[in-house]
Amino acid sequence: MIRILLADDEAMIRAGVKAILAADAELEVVAEAADGRQAVDLAISHHPDVVLLDIRMPVLDGLGAAAEIRRAAPGCAVVMLTTFGEDDYIAKALDVGASGFLLKSGDPRELLAGVHAVAAGAAYLSPKVAQRVITQLSGGRMSAGARARDRLGVLTDREREVLALVGAGLSNAEIARRLHIVEGTVKAYVSTILTRLDVRNRVQAAIIAHEAGLVA
Template sequence: MSEYPIGPIRVLLADDDALLRMALRLVLAHADDIEVAAEAVDGAEAVDLAVRHHIDVVLMDIRMPGTDGLTATEALSDLAPAVRVVMLTTFGEDEYVTRALAAGAAGFVLKDTGPQELIQAVRVAASGEAILSPRITRGLIEQHVVTNARRAAEARRQVETLTARERDVLALVGRGLSNADVGRRLHLGEGTVKTHVRSILAKLGCANRVQAAILAHEAGLPQEA
């Protein structure tokens, strides 16, 4: 059963660059199921508008004057946890990506993301899944996967708490596959995959799929799948 919001997906654009907001609005206007309901020029305004306009997805710039996107994401995580925040980022911002994960971001898209990829990212975020852009995830994993034997051993120990099927699912999550793609690879229903992912995150103590993907790489799972 779909987890998309009833009616159009209400999106808020939060970026201090007016030209970028215009470009994002024009792209999203091509999707009949997406409505740009509000725009904000800083994090404080984004939080206020997201709550007042019952926003489903926020496309949030990381660096803005005044209240930045990270602070705003943390605030929304407390005030309106149902709002899905997707960070707008560029290459070279891995430090911010890491902090955004901890703040509760649902995922990331690069500012040069193509129109169809951007539209799909909004839809996926609204459905409750994390946005794992392969380009961003690759850099993030390279930054965080360490060669320290103790860390690798700890990651393997954590993974051993999972069932065999959960390890199969985690291995594919580590490759950046969506729930639907995981289901096709393992011949499982999408709902079953979602149940496995929730269990995996709980057992591993991961806040989201990106953290789980990093742990999967540290444990060597993608090579085993």
């Protein structure tokens, strides 16, 4: 069972998201918060597997809550719930360690897929969000692609192969099965990749993989 903390200051949004999650027997909402400070406190007390955070909340916004949760409860994967027009917030959330980004107006299947992905240790970007993040961070796709490909020069062929699968949203267990290696070896590869690319998390690594053309 994947245990979820849902944080949004709008009760109707929480109800809608909770209803979607309830359709999956493997997901359980164990706590709800109406502001960022509550979210941090509940994450520490409940130790959920996944925290779904609205970016804009009172008392403490989603960015501040995500940063505190990642420090105080590093075992919790953080997924940001966002709307279009919040590109600056998304870029900043990458820096505080968010593992995924989902559109509130997106397909409900993306919500379920995203929760499962981050709970399994993978990164997940809603496709429309991913395009906006890449564009916002890159300042132009061609130049971003060139920079990303240049950064890949520090990786071995095997590490590039693993990075491509990270970019495709696969978890460590799925990568291990695909490459016919043990999961511990995949974890070691991912750790090395993050260090060599000088990025904090799988989301940032996945963006580089997309920019460099490793992911179709």
